[in-house]
Amino acid sequence: MNLKAFYDVVVVGSGPAGSMTALFAAKNGASVLILERDREVGIPVRCAEGISARGLEKFFQPDERWIAQKIDGAKLYAPNGESCIINAGAVGDGYVLERRLFDAFICEEAAKNGVDILTKANVHDLVFDSSKLSGVKFTHLSKEKQVKANIIVGADGPESRIGKLAGIDTTLKLEDIEPGVQYLLTDIDLEAELTHFYFGNEIAPGGYVWVFPKGRNMANVGIGIRPDRSNGKNAQQYLDGFIEKNFPDSKSLAFIAGAVPTAQTLPEITRDNLMLVGDAARQVNPVTGGGLSNILVAGSIAGTVAAEAVKKDDFSNKFLKKYHKQWMKEKGNHQKVHYKLKQVFFDFSDDELNEIVGLLQGIPQEKLTLFQLFKTAVRNKPSLVKELIKIYL
């Protein structure tokens, strides 16, 4: 493939953040290149692959090529084994994706709109002309290369190295990361149309275990924990203990480790000639660890603003900040409330978790929404309940 020496926009990372930004920038007239370190878009899949129907359908019609399982509710398990099912309202509705194919699909859409994509391209430095950010340096098949651009997009995932290279402190505090691992297991006999969440300080301190069915008795079974509460055990040891107890006869088809940033959006996600998007900008929902629906929104805004910048020939931080402002309006301010919720939710003792699920069992199932769950969990914090009402009702 012939790369140009200059693009309007160079995107680092081909995950959903990078591909959505590229797609929307290109659709609106910008020339775009995506650089991806791995050998293939979409692989490896470091994700449980769940997304709400609302989050997905805002941008894409569900396509059987990349949907593994339709979901119509979530089952929560307390430490004592009691459970409740949340499937009322729009929140219960969702999908477990085949993310390898979903990621490739968005990249294909981007390519159809003229985006160039180069894999095996590891970006390791930024290029500055005097002090103006003007490109990136990368290694491609052991060769040193560089490409120039008016806008560099750091969509490089949890590591967020592009931000660091540009001088933004992207380091995650230990309370704001969930190191995770996940198996793809066969012979899992659970309700396939539900996602399953297991809570408890012995099961997953500061996090939870998830079982997301993928059809044909297969499921993503994973865990995220708080590293500062792990009592000397790693995430894999917690998960192995859980599987041995709950699915002793299952077999593993795949294993991955991954990082979930459960922080708030960085105070700075743009600078002159620079935008950060997705996990790199810390845009995940800090309670659930779900990034996809937020990131589709963030990428669409970032790409649109990038293309506007190209049209106006204005790549200043002042202009690019439009993206930050609009993100905060659409999702970022909700994320702030979810962050407060996270701080309360993952501090519960096992007794309190048992009590919460007990209370939820008392609510008729047709009324049990995610909002009811959160409201019940923070019932002793009226100010937080008020903030939740604002974003959920």
Next chain:
Amino acid sequence: MKYKVIESLCDVCACCASVCPQNAIIMSEQKATIFLDICIGCAKCFITCPISAIEEIPDES
């Protein structure tokens, strides 16, 4: 105490690089690498690695 990555175990998840306050950890497609000259031995990477692919380097002496 400083730390090093056990390369044969590393799954390239970037947990360690995300928490290192020194930016002392660089990811490639195959592995994480800790640059010892800037590592301050805070152990954050060590306790964050989900599969214990980081180990202590015994002090010389």
